[in-house]
Amino acid sequence: MTLQRDYPITEHCIGPVAPMADAPPWIFALDNPYLHGVYAPTSQELAVEALPVEGELPADLFGAYFRNGPNPRHPPLNRHHPFDGDGMLHAVYFQDGAASYRNRYVQTAALSQELQDGRSISPGVMGPFDYNISRFGIKDTSNTDVLFHAGDLMTLWYNAGDPYRLDPLTLETQGHFDLAGRKSRRLSAHSKVDWATGELLFFDYGDEPPYMTVGVADPQGNLLHEVAIDLPGPRLPHDIGFTSHYTIVHDLPFFHDMNVLRKHKVRVLTFHRDIPTRFGILPRRGQSSDVRWFECEPCYILHVTNCFEDGDWVVMDGCRSTNPMPQAQPGEGELASMLAYMRLEANAYRWRFNLVTGEVREGDIDTLNTEFNKSNPIFHGVPSRYAYHQRIPLYEEGGYTLRFTALVKYDNATGARTQWDYGPGVYGSEAVFAPRPGAGRESREDDGYVITLVTDANDWQSHCLVFDAADIAAGPLARVRLPQRVPFGFHATWAAGGPLFAAG
Ligand SMILES: [Fe+2]
Secondary structure, eight states: OOOOSOOHHHHHHHOSOOOOTTSOGGGGGOOOGGGSGGGOOOOOOOEEOSOOEEEOOOTTOOEEEEEEEEOOOSOOSSSOOGGGSOEEEEEEEEETTEEEEEEEEOOOHHHHHHHHHTSOOSOOTTSOOOTTTOTTSSOOOOOSEEEEETTEEEEEOTTOBOOEEEOTTTOOEEEEOOOBTOSOOOBOTTOEEOTTTOOEEEEEEOSSSSOEEEEEEOTTSBEEEEEEEOOSSOOOOOOOEEOSSEEEEEEOSEEEOHHHHHHHSOOOEEEOTTSOEEEEEEETTOOGGGOEEEEESSOEEEEEEEEEEETTEEEEEEEEESOSSOOOOTTOGGGHHHHHHTSOOOEEEEEEEETTTOOEEEEESOOSOEEEEEOOGGGTTSOOOEEEEEEOOOGGGTOOSOOOOEEEEEETTTTEEEEEEOOTTEEEOOOEEEEOTTOOTTSOTTOEEEEEEEEETTTOOEEEEEEETTOGGGOOSEEEEOSSOOOOOOOEEEEETTHHHHTO
16 A cells, blocks of 8 residues: 655654555545554454464453444544544453454444445534534544443443443444433443442533533433532543442543633633642432532542542542643644643552541552553442553653553552563553452452453554453463454453343
């Protein structure tokens, strides 16, 4: 394939552009690193069984790893941002020591319309926003998060969009996900399921009051509770936390000016270093007036690892950024602010909130640059010890674009950090914890497997790696060779076998 132009920005960020036959040809006309290399979309939807395995898959590994991510189908209307790519799920299924793979687009309303027209219709996050095309002003790609609830997969968008239901075996999109009894459909990415109760703990947010709501649905998808959160204006929270009794919401000083959005149709994010971060703690079924706010050092947070109660204290672990909008680099032209925004600077951090005295304590768990932090879902909401992060190289380490170079495990009881490097030119995906079948809170917390996908930029092969969670530094127990290159993506989840496979 012949390159149609030079790539000054892409060459700087990811190196030479690889001529890929499995990617759509239109990407080669665009100088944007998030359309090439490990970010290049695939054109194929495949279903392949009996995948080749190096090493040995654990016989008791039963269930599926699902990963969502951007896979743009058509050339963008304007500058492409990785949040704009049409959502695509990649799934690896495990049973009886064997593995199979499937990938499929999320058939969103926007993608369906664009497939009919054969072109992009919706603008993306770099604008200009157009509310005549979408009530969000931009394309709801459903490309960000994925969770398993009420027997279905649910895909979610970072900007609080309209979630979709997918068949977990065929990955066929079955329509929107609606909670029975709820007026609004919109849900944010990182709404989550409490393992102990099966409840869906959800939130959404937007540019009009109420600027945030949080709620609870039962395991069958019926609304149990929903309450507005009193925020001073539109915000861009990305996650919530929960303990057995409380929900923790985020009011972060990294947001946009609505006057600029109305006037110029673009969302310009500013980190307000003079405004404290606030965390609101309310009982899971509490009212707006029950929220207790705690002020902390200004920061931004993408992802919470876990929260739990410790006597009078509520503890929240997550990855914290004190520089969510790094300086744009000269020479990166019209993509400079997007490229800067995508360079995540964050590290493992712990906040403690005293519900009796109002005292706050906060500090680093570690200073290594990591994000996409996950932990064993069985221990979500109760005291936990381990966390599994992705290592992200900083700009000065050559991290010109967002990529994951190692799996990092934290032991918060001992302070130990162990790591598995994916290798030169090999980039990972969010890793999930797959508990051993039958595990519960009486089990050892790291009794299970950690699973991720990697793509090797040396030969464009992708593999699914399965680690013993107790010893990730030993390297993967098994490497499952996938039948195609899997582009870089966002969030992943694990769904245990049993009901999942019985449903098929
Ligand atoms: Fe996220």
